[in-house]
Amino acid sequence: MRKPTSSTATAEAAAAKSTPCCVKVGLKRGPWTPEEDELLANYIKKEGEGRWRTLPKKAGLLRCGKSCRLRWMNYLRPSVKRGQIAPDEEDLILRLHRLLGWSLIAGRIPGRTDNEIKNYWNTHLSKKLISQGIDPRTHKPLNPQSSDQPKPSSSKANHLQESLKEPIKTASSGLEETTSGSTAHPIISNKENEYFQNNSNAHLDDQYHTDHFIASRGYTSLLNYDGSFGMDLRGNQRLVNGEAEDINSGTEDVLSFLNSLINEEAFQQHQIFNEPNVNSAPASSDPLFPIAATAFGLTTVWESTLTPSALDQNESK
DNA sequence: AAGCTTATCAACCGCCTGATT
């Protein structure tokens, strides 16, 4: 437990280290008051987000910029959605947890903040997984010997376990299922659509194209998996041995890759590669997610919230 | 009713990267 600190003591300690922001003695800390919220919200309404360091002074707040940003991002932003996490959202969090950082997961669940996802994971989902005998960090059984044990009686618990164990379909079958007749994908290019449509098995035979497709769209670190999370928004790579491997070295198929998102052994066998000039893609234009989401069977969330048309609708609300 | 335990989540921290000067 963190020992209780007074604001001045903390501020002095921080000042000694001379980190920018939050170093001024006399800045307020702790819970925000409605008055402070109003000051911040009004200022951002007028002046817009950004310039967090100078914002508190201009807005008349005795807070550091970081604190203002956090309050805005996690609480005051109009797009922030409050309330119960829906089953679809929970499902998505569970599946993306192995793959992405909190902010990227949050970016795929409209209205949810990284902090909220993180809290929900720590307080609900990790416990559920543990109660299911699944290691929340690795998504592997905590006790492999117990895998033959009868399944829990709760239907929700069953859903959870099945959700994690369910084999992943091929990307193409996922697309068919999702777009009700049309396999055209709304985000990936026509050429890519054509590739997936006309070569339903081609990508299974050609790891290079699969990897290259993913890499070219900023997914290097999906394949730099180190046992925890794949990457963060900045595209940080967490290489297992601190080294990237040749993009051409992969030999497995895409199905194996997608399955490996859930299956630890398969994932670890997957070749790591890297390519220059490949950076993280913005969450909103993430090309792999819809493929993965549909392959995972997460069509409801995808169709209702993340397609361009749904996003347009949400925007206009 | 009082005291204790547990759960929840807002807020903070240290650190990092990319952009700018």
Added chain:
DNA sequence: GAATCAGGCGGTTGATAAGCT
């Protein structure tokens, strides 16, 4: 190229509400 700024991340804490004895 170095220094600084701005923004963002994951991990963690602590206040408090809710539940239990």
